[in-house]
Amino acid sequence: MTSNQRSSDKYIRPESLEETLQLLANSPTGAKVIAGGQSLMLFMRQGLLDPSQLIDITGVGRLAGIEINDGTVTIGATTSYQQIESRLDEQFGAVLDAVKVIADRQVRNLGTIGGAVARADPALDILAPLYCLGASVTVRDIERRRVIPIDEFIQGYMDTALRDGELLQTISFDVPSSEEGSAYVKHAKIAGGWATVGTASSVSINGDRVESLQVALSAVGDTIVRATSVEDALIGAVGSPENVGDAVENLGEDIDPIEDISGSASYKRSVAKNLTQRCIQTALSRAVGTT
């Protein structure tokens, strides 16, 4: 902006992380951080939010980009789904699968991974893969930095551990090994729509046996739900289609979906079983290297 242009307190574009954290430390009540705005603008237009200030963080270099170093992937909060899709390859099965089924290309051009994690709606597709990969979130305020496992960062329905003045900076997870495979499968009523149910899984194998397994579901609870009964039933067992099918029969103990516009509870349970079976099978094929 030129110096004789009128600026406004209502929309600020900090250029550095330090400036952003200063702004957050001093921001008025009702200030909101905006990255892609794909969730925020909808809330505003629907009358659910009326921010007194918008702090646009998309110009801050340290919040952007994907780094892969020493076996760790670190993704800046303002990284768009489109950027994730062009940077990560099939090795990152579940994350890539999820990005591809989020909304549509216009939304993916602007929508960010940080926006999804901060919003913490359990129907957001990127979250379940992050749970399976054991991702952690780095948050900062003007005084300190905290690193929080994602399943502790997200505390409830659209509820996170983010404190006043804090900013979500990066999301990190380990680069999967060659013995690992992961996948995300989603069912939605309409193309590009919200998940009715989604399942992410990440598996590592030792010979033909399942050595470790994480299974996490979208849209079946207040938060992402780990299907621990399914995991327990399959870990140590041969990763055969029969054993996967048997393990998935335990899914009912782990999830408690509610009836809503996407379907009845029993419909969702039925879909969840099918998706979970398909997802674990795909993850296994990828671990073995046949997909």
Next chain:
Amino acid sequence: MYPDGAIEGGGDHMMDLSFTLDGEDVSVTVDPAKPLRDVLREDFDKTGVKVGCLSGRCGVCTVHLDAHAIKSCLVPVGKVQGRTITTIHGLTEGDDIHELQRAFGEAFAIQCGYCTPGFIMTGVEYLTEADMVDRDDIKYALKGNVCRCTGYEKIIDAFEKAAGISGGTRQPDD
């Protein structure tokens, strides 16, 4: 009040914004929270940027922000300071039309025409970037654009035509 009724705008929060719009350097004094779509329509008369739904779903408002196709109802105008916006009005110069627009005409891919600018804007980005174009790929690329009239088949034909693959136009009894 804006069409959605929720964002009041105006008052103390006005700011000066300058950006490039359809090849022209422009400026406006506006509430930065106002949806870009509404600024384009009301302040710049870009009525080819349409209003279609209240849920960010339908894609009739699609424009280009720098290189990217985006839904202008989901972007606050404050975000476009210093950037480049292209609407359907600025896709080509003078009386020229884009080959995708020509293909839509030849494939009879337009009925009421209301969704068409949005499809063209998404489509131009898609065709510029796509390595491989087939019907499934086209459908995937167009998830964010809704058409209530055509049933989509002729729109997909138009994309195939513009991408230079297959015959494109379907006969009535196919």
